[in-house]
Amino acid sequence: MRDISVTRAVIKIGTNTICDESGQVDSEYLDGIARQVLELEKMGIQSIIVTSGAIGSGSSELKLDDVQKDIPHKQACAAVGQAALMLTYREVFARHDKSVGQLLLTYDAFSDRKVYLNLRKTVDALFELGVIPIVNENDVISTDEIGGTFGDNDKLSALVASKVDADLLILLTDVDGLYDRNPETDRDAHFIDTVDEITKDIEMMAGGGTSGRSKGGMKTKINAARIAMGAGCNTVIANGRTEDVIVRVVRGENLGTFFSAKALYSNRERWILYASPRGKITIDAGAEEALRDGGSLLPCGVTSVEGRFKEGDVVRLGTFAKGVVNFPSGEIMHLKTACEKDRKKGKHKVHNDSVVMDHCNIVFHD
Incomplete structure (x- = not known):
């Protein structure tokens, strides 16, 4: 048994889990989900x-196959499917005298702090x-998400969990958990019960495969899991x-692979x-060293600015950090x-009102 204390849980249900063989939403399965959520x-x-x-x-x-589903067709499918999906959720939870609310999110919801x-x-x-809040990605307008690497609700569920102070994220899928090798092709594959740290070896075990839908x-x-x-x-x-599975996991049964929490970052x-x-700022080696020593980013350390952003936006800082800028891209x-001219004149003092990025607003990720 696992010692798990939970007050708020995020439950992510994958496509291959929620849909039957024909691709339709499995209402009988969702009824079981509703019963567990109420428990x-x-x-x-x-x-x-x-x-x-x-x-x-x-x-x-719409009877579309994968060949037909370019991005506009995927968005059309999402528009039709989202209505059917929420109708099923509403009907299923109504049997248990419970209401559901729909939240359609894009990545921008996690970029703008307000x-x-x-x-x-x-x-x-x-x-x-x-x-009961029901969250999905707004695939109808999330072009980059559908066509790129963010287009999975695994990351969305982890971001939601991190933003609403959840204690537990349950990722429901069509396999039992993480194995050291692919159990479908290797009979000697070993199941991984617990992960305390996501290492390179763990990443290698995960591979990169996806399935049809x-x-x-x-x-x-x-x-x-890393985000959560x-x-x-x-x-x-x-x-x-x-x-x-949901109730049993919450009660501490050894189901699935458990990733133990490490509180590394504050909410901000x-x-x-x-x-x-919203953009990127590249800096020189001296500026990077100063930041790692606890300093703030000064204008003289900037070597280039990419993108268009405004004061208060989050931007990349080289390849090692992200932070909140104090000035729009055009002013930096x-x-x-101006800083370089002052230096040539022998003026080395930098005023607080010209600091590009305060150290308290920088988060390292390397």
């Missing part, structure tokens, strides 16, 4: 569901009203078709670290020029 509620645990299945459900209804704080308030309000794989789940662990949130990757640091960067190089 958690009796235990004093709040639950947020992060759901996949919109694109898969829509493509099934938006993300409002997200937290909305989730809290839903809980106060006795409503799913946009993620074990690799994306490992990355999600850093936020002080335990994570379990488990088979979503195991009977009463997590926001900076996982916000979508002007500040650098």
Whole structure:
């Protein structure tokens, strides 16, 4: 048995778990999910569901195969499938006299601090009203997400867990958890019960495969676990078709692979670290050394600025950090020029009102 203390859980249900063989949402399976969520509620645990299945459900209804599904067609599938998906959730939870609320998010919700704080308030309000929040990515407008590497709800669920102060993230999938090798091709593969640290070896075990309707794989789940662990949130990757898996995991049964939490970052640091960067600032070696020693970023240390951003935006700092800028992109190089002129005149003092990035607003990730 595992010693797990939970007051708020995020439950992510993958496409291959929520849909049947035809690609339609499995309402009977969701009824079991609803029953377990209500059982958690009796235990004093709040639950947020992060759901996949919109694109898969829509493509099934529209009878589109993978060849036809370029980005616009995927978005069309999402528009049709999301309506069907939420209707099923509403009908299933209504059988248990429970209401659900839909939250469609994009990565920008985690980039703008005001938006993300409002997200937290909305989730809290839903809980106060006795409503179960159902979260999905807004695939209809998230072009980059669908076509690129962010297009998996594993990362979305981890970001949600980190932003709403969840104690436990449960990633429900179609495998039992993490193995050291692929159990489908290697009969000597060993199951990994617990992970205390995500090392290179753990990443190698995850591989990078995906399945037909799913946009993620074990690799994306490992990355999600890393985000949640850093936020002080335990994570379990488990088979979503195991009977009463959610309740049993919460009660501490040794189901799935358990990733133990490591509270590495504060709420504000997590926001900076996982916000979508609006640009990039490259600095020289001396400036990087000063930052690592606890200093702030001064204009003279900047070598180049990429992108267009405004004061208060999160930007990349070289390849080793992210931070909040004090000036818009167009002003930073002007500040650098002025700083260099002052240096040539023998003026070495830098005023606080020309600091490009304060040390308290920088988060290292290397």
